[in-house]
Amino acid sequence: MPDLEAALKQPLGGDYQTCGLKKPFHVEERNGDIHCFVGFRNKMANFEEEANVIFWERDRVIREAYAFIKAQGEVKLGPCREETFPDPDSLEAFLRTFSTNGNLASYFPPLLEKLGLCEVSKKSRTLYIKAKE
Numbered sequence: 719m720p721d722l723e724a725a726l727k728q729p730l731g732g733d734y735q736t737c738g739l740k741k742p743f744h745v746e747e748r749n750g751d752i753h754c755f756v757g758f759r760n761k762m763a764n765f766e767e768e769a770n771v772i773f774w775e776r777d778r779v780i781r782e783a784y785a786f787i788k789a790q791g792e793v794k795l796g797p798c799r800e801e802t803f804p805d806p807d808s809l810e811a812f813l814r815t816f817s818t819n820g821n822l823a824s825y826f827p828p829l830l831e832k833l834g835l836c837e838v839s840k841k842s843r844t845l846y847i848k849a850k851e
Contacts, residue, residue, distance in 0.1 A: 720850050722784060725833040726777050736824040737795065737838045737845050743770075743825060752776050754825045771819045773826065779816045783826065784835050786812050788849040795823040795838070795845040809847060 730745050730752060744755040754771040773779045787793050787809070794808045804810035804823075813822035827847050830836040838847050 734828040792848040
């Protein structure tokens with residue numbers, strides 16, 4: 719069983735890919751928040767200062783998302799489009815309390831996988847996340 723406290727001590731900064739479409743994004747931790755920079759550095763207008771997606775309260779969002787996933791057993795990721803209303807029991811709906819952005823369930827699961835807390839799987843055309851045991 720993963721150790722949440724040990725996972726929270728690990729840095730998250732680095733380069734990642736989204737779960738579904740394998741789109742690149744870069745993560746930096748700033749002022750206790752998680753900043754996700756989507757796309758390629760050379761194509762972004764102001765990469766050093768403006769993140770596309772921000773998750774507030776790094777440790778809290780990780781703790782609460784992990785607890786939510788463990789309690790559900792397996793959680794559907796999306797739909798992740800900002801303009802849609804996600805299923806109320808999806809990870810996307812849960813994460814929207816930690817950000818003003820959409821597409822959150824595209825960027826957060828790779829972070830939980832890096833920390834060794836969760837794993838993403840695909841059933842048919844739908845992505846799910848569950849806690850590692």
